[in-house]
Amino acid sequence: MSSVATAPSPLSRLLSFWPIVTLVALATSTFLLLLPVYNIVGLSFSGQEGGAGIFENYIMFFSEPYYYRSLINSFIVSISAMVLALLIGVPAAYIVSRYDIVGRSLIKTAVVLTFVSPPFIGSYSWVVLLGRKGVLSQMFADVGISLPSIYGAPGIIFVFTLQFFPFVFLLVSSGLKSIDQSVEDAARNLGSGEGRTFFTVIAPLLLPSITTGALLVFIASFTDLGTPIILGERFRVLPVLIYGEFVNDFGGRPVLASTLAVLLLIVTTGALLLQRRLAARFSYATSAIRPLTLQSPGPLKRFLASVFIYGLVLLALLPMINIVISAFLKSNGPVLVAKFTLANFDKVWRMADGPLLNTVMFTTIATAMCAIMGTMIAYIIARRSGRISALLDTVVMFSYAVPGIVLGVGLVVTYHNPPLALTGTPLILILAYFIRRLPFSVRSSVSSLQQLSRDTEEASINLGAGPGRTFLKITVPLLSMAILSGALLTWSNTIRELSATLVLQSGSTTTISVEIFNEVANGNFGTASALGMTLIVLTFLPLLLLFTFLGKNEEALV
Amino acid sequence: MTTSVSIDNVSKEFSGTTAVDSVSIEIGQGEFFTLLGSSGCGKTTLLRIIAGFLPQTRGDIRFGDKIINNVPAHQRNTGMVFQNYAIFPHLSVFENVAYGLKVRGRSRGDIDREVRQMLDLVRLGHLSHRLPRELSGGQQQRVVLARAMVIKPDVLLMDEPLSNLDTEMRLHLRSEIRALQQQFGVTTIYVTHDQEEALLISDRVAVMSTGKVVQLGPPREIYLQPSTLFVASFIGDNNLLPAMVEETRPDGSLLARLPGGQALIAHAVPGQKLSHGEACTVSLRPQDVDLKQGGPGGLEGVLEDIQFLGNTIKMYFSLGEGKPVVVTLPGRHDVTIPTVGSKCTLHPSAHAVTAFEGVVSQ
Numbered sequence: 001m002s003s004v005a006t007a008p009s010p011l012s013r014l015l016s017f018w019p020i021v022t023l024v025a026l027a028t029s030t031f032l033l034l035l036p037v038y039n040i041v042g043l044s045f046s047g048q049e050g051g052a053g054i055f056e057n058y059i060m061f062f063s064e065p066y067y068y069r070s071l072i073n074s075f076i077v078s079i080s081a082m083v084l085a086l087l088i089g090v091p092a093a094y095i096v097s098r099y100d101i102v103g104r105s106l107i108k109t110a111v112v113l114t115f116v117s118p119p120f121i122g123s124y125s126w127v128v129l130l131g132r133k134g135v136l137s138q139m140f141a142d143v144g145i146s147l148p149s150i151y152g153a154p155g156i157i158f159v160f161t162l163q164f165f166p167f168v169f170l171l172v173s174s175g176l177k178s179i180d181q182s183v184e185d186a187a188r189n190l191g192s193g194e195g196r197t198f199f200t201v202i203a204p205l206l207l208p209s210i211t212t213g214a215l216l217v218f219i220a221s222f223t224d225l226g227t228p229i230i231l232g233e234r235f236r237v238l239p240v241l242i243y244g245e246f247v248n249d250f251g252g253r254p255v256l257a258s259t260l261a262v263l264l265l266i267v268t269t270g271a272l273l274l275q276r277r278l279a280a281r282f283s284y285a286t287s288a289i290r291p292l293t294l295q296s297p298g299p300l301k302r303f304l305a306s307v308f309i310y311g312l313v314l315l316a317l318l319p320m321i322n323i324v325i326s327a328f329l330k331s332n333g334p335v336l337v338a339k340f341t342l343a344n345f346d347k348v349w350r351m352a353d354g355p356l357l358n359t360v361m362f363t364t365i366a367t368a369m370c371a372i373m374g375t376m377i378a379y380i381i382a383r384r385s386g387r388i389s390a391l392l393d394t395v396v397m398f399s400y401a402v403p404g405i406v407l408g409v410g411l412v413v414t415y416h417n418p419p420l421a422l423t424g425t426p427l428i429l430i431l432a433y434f435i436r437r438l439p440f441s442v443r444s445s446v447s448s449l450q451q452l453s454r455d456t457e458e459a460s461i462n463l464g465a466g467p468g469r470t471f472l473k474i475t476v477p478l479l480s481m482a483i484l485s486g487a488l489l490t491w492s493n494t495i496r497e498l499s500a501t502l503v504l505q506s507g508s509t510t511t512i513s514v515e516i517f518n519e520v521a522n523g524n525f526g527t528a529s530a531l532g533m534t535l536i537v538l539t540f541l542p543l544l545l546l547f548t549f550l551g552k553n554e555e556a557l558v
Numbered sequence: 559m560t561t562s563v564s565i566d567n568v569s570k571e572f573s574g575t576t577a578v579d580s581v582s583i584e585i586g587q588g589e590f591f592t593l594l595g596s597s598g599c600g601k602t603t604l605l606r607i608i609a610g611f612l613p614q615t616r617g618d619i620r621f622g623d624k625i626i627n628n629v630p631a632h633q634r635n636t637g638m639v640f641q642n643y644a645i646f647p648h649l650s651v652f653e654n655v656a657y658g659l660k661v662r663g664r665s666r667g668d669i670d671r672e673v674r675q676m677l678d679l680v681r682l683g684h685l686s687h688r689l690p691r692e693l694s695g696g697q698q699q700r701v702v703l704a705r706a707m708v709i710k711p712d713v714l715l716m717d718e719p720l721s722n723l724d725t726e727m728r729l730h731l732r733s734e735i736r737a738l739q740q741q742f743g744v745t746t747i748y749v750t751h752d753q754e755e756a757l758l759i760s761d762r763v764a765v766m767s768t769g770k771v772v773q774l775g776p777p778r779e780i781y782l783q784p785s786t787l788f789v790a791s792f793i794g795d796n797n798l799l800p801a802m803v804e805e806t807r808p809d810g811s812l813l814a815r816l817p818g819g820q821a822l823i824a825h826a827v828p829g830q831k832l833s834h835g836e837a838c839t840v841s842l843r844p845q846d847v848d849l850k851q852g853g854p855g856g857l858e859g860v861l862e863d864i865q866f867l868g869n870t871i872k873m874y875f876s877l878g879e880g881k882p883v884v885v886t887l888p889g890r891h892d893v894t895i896p897t898v899g900s901k902c903t904l905h906p907s908a909h910a911v912t913a914f915e916g917v918v919s920q
Binding site for chain 2: 016453455456459461462465467469470
């Protein structure tokens with residue numbers, strides 16, 4: 001007598017663990033991502049405001065200078081920031097990875113700190129330093145030097161470059177780690193000098209990192225909302241226009257905002273597709289047995305490299321140093337007075353049960369959702385082949401391409417009216433954070449799963465544990481480190497979210513990032529600094545855990 | 559309770575390629591059955607189909623008289639031992655072995671007792687609280703063996719369980735596996751590419767090639783009476799000499815002419831019909847040759863090289879043309895070894911020379 005169970009019916013097989021999870025994941029991403037995007041695309045072709053024809057809104061966009069200039073402006077700042085970030089980021093990564101200059105790990109930490117600090121905090125900090133009444137502008141004016149203005153296109157490009165060059169720095173640093181020393185030795189042995197070796201051997205092998213870094217800088221610059229609002233003044237870029245059309249004083253024009261959002265989405269999706277293609281095309285799949293070694297450069301080279309790298313780090317850290325100092329200074333509106341005070345933090349404390357609590361709560365819930373759902377989706381993508389799992393992969397990666405402001409507009413358009421009137425509720429913010437950051441968790445778990453042999457899970461199945469039990473008892477414990485580091489990264493990235501939050505929040509669901517934004521708009525720099533410092537600490541703490549206890553390095557960030 | 563397994567005309571196709579091709583095997587209750595073949599022959603695929611990790615494209619798998627095609631892997635009650643152990647790295651030795659019993663909802667007392675018994679049986683009782691990373695490869699594989707046995711599986715499945723171990727541990731664990739299997743009487747399907755292992759451990763062996771079973775039988779039969787040229791070349795050392803059928807006789811024997819001009823008497827393999835003038839291959843195991851000076855019916859050869867291997871002595875004889883013929887003699891004290899360059903007559907023992915259709919590809 002055999003103890004084998006009898007065969008289950010087809011229906012009960014469909015109702016087993018993974019098919020249900022797949023269904024839930026697909027439904028979730030449909031309602032939170034595909035439907036909102038579908039709706040804004042639909043609205044953009046509805047022609048309600050622009051006229052009768054379905055292309056009316058687009059025709060208007062491309063015929064009115066006020067509108068099409070914003071697209072051109074967006075390209076100008078993003079491409080400039082991208083080029084500058086490459087010019088700074090690649091040499092910086094090379095110097096820190098190859099030369100034994102003092103304080104290499106401190107330099108890396110500083111780069112990470114700039115990278116994770118919210119861009120809009122950097123922008124207003126530069127206003128404090130280089131604005132019309134800025135600390136540095138005044139200092140230099142006193143000795144007769146007039147510094148260039150921080151406002152307008154040059155200021156935006158300057159801030160974007162400093163804010164986003166870490167993308168290039170971190171990717172190129174990790175790219176350099178996968179090049180074997182023998183490759184460089186061979187080039188040198190054949191008579192090629194250091195510069196020539198870099199351009200003919202090292203740089204070509206770095207192309208996947210360089211192109212990925214460049215396009216990430218481009219996308220981040222193209223979609224950022226806070227910086228151009230603070231620094232742009234009359235120089236308007238596309239996200240600013242979307243925000244303006246959406247929340248303007250006369251009630252907002254969702255159709256026009258949707259049209260602009262679709263254009264923004266086309267550019268970011270195109271850039272991501274291009275990135276995937278280029279990275280695949282230039283990939284040589286090298287792996288280093290003996291990675292590139294550290295060198296001792298000659299005195300002149302060492303001097304120049306040090307000046308460059310310390311100068312860069314100082315410049316990138318300046319806004320943060322400024323925030324820390326000004327958080328403890330008395331302020332008289334936008335003018336800071338050189339007197340120590342803790343009054344700014346009183347205001348932060350008063351927000352403890354409002355925006356501060358909101359921020360921590362929304363972020364924590366969204367992160368937990370990402371960790372749970374993300375791990376299960378990762379399992380489906382990595383372990384269950386087939387069309388549905390490929391579809392899920394594509395959908396999740398698409399959410400990476402949807403900018404915060406576009407998602408915000410889409411969610412408002414979709415969930416504004418009963419029966420699902422979610423706008424202004426905490427739920428809509430949590431869901432927005434969840435769907436935007438889902439790719440982080442998924443990616444983190446997928447790469448771990450790919451390194452984990454299937455045998456272990458099969459052994460559990462073979463011993464009689466069903467798919468759900470096997471996932472919970474075997475897969476999750478084995479992935480716990482990846483899940484945790486994915487969650488810490490998600491937390492760090494979510495807590496500083498501004499663009500979607502600005503569109504989706506109502507007074508009672510405001511977050512720290514929105515409060516900082518409001519304080520800056522009202523010219524309360526002291527309070528803004530104290531809040532900014534709080535936010536930077538909240539962003540950086542999980543990363544500190546990640547680096548010290550989970551043994552991850554800076555490259556995990558990109 | 560252990561069960562018989564019948565594999566009935568099972569095929570598996572992966573996007574155009576056939577990994578398992580119409581395989582039918584009946585495995586008796588309590589039998590130690592081995593699937594033997596080189597990598598890519600379909601043996602592991604077949605094992606995974608039996609375990610339920612892969613659905614077959616066609617055919618039925620039965621445990622006893624029950625068709626289990628649609629029973630999910632976790633309900634098949636097979637115990638599997640994997641090539642790279644697949645030990646649960648986050649669980650202690652005890653918890654690893656207890657896993658399947660917990661899943662089956664057994665009481666704490668039962669689990670405790672049975673796991674301990676099993677661990678003692680594989681001599682790991684003293685390590686029950688260790689984590690897998692603190693164990694050697696051999697110990698890890700014994701944990702996995704205990705884990706698969708403790709659930710009293712209907713069928714024990716083993717996928718190259720010894721291939722990641724060093725030689726000494728492999729020999730040791732091999733006999734341990736066989737002893738445990740005998741003690742429990744569990745039906746066992748064992749996959750390996752190691753023919754020596756297969757011959758030594760199994761009740762019956764199925765030799766597989768390109769998804770098909772090419773020969774099935776007890777180890778001795780597989781070795782002594784290979785039914786195809788492939789099996790003759792795959793199992794054990796063999797001299798495979800290209801030849802031409804010069805004469806067929808009514809008793810089934812034939813005269814095969816070698817390229818160098820010499821001829822020898824061979825028996826056509828049962829089931830194959832060789833006719834006059836046909837190209838064939840004759841097989842002759844190195845140990846099936848007596849060396850003499852002269853005498854009728856032998857092959858004249860010149861000794862080219864001698865390799866001394868301790869328990870055997872391996873000699874290479876040139877027959878004038880083609881590859882040299884290998885002859886082994888036991889390395890006994892009283893054996894006389896000819897000198898290199900001397901002429902000898904090679905006398906194959908009776909029924910040791912088999913002729914196969916076709917020419918072996920070198």
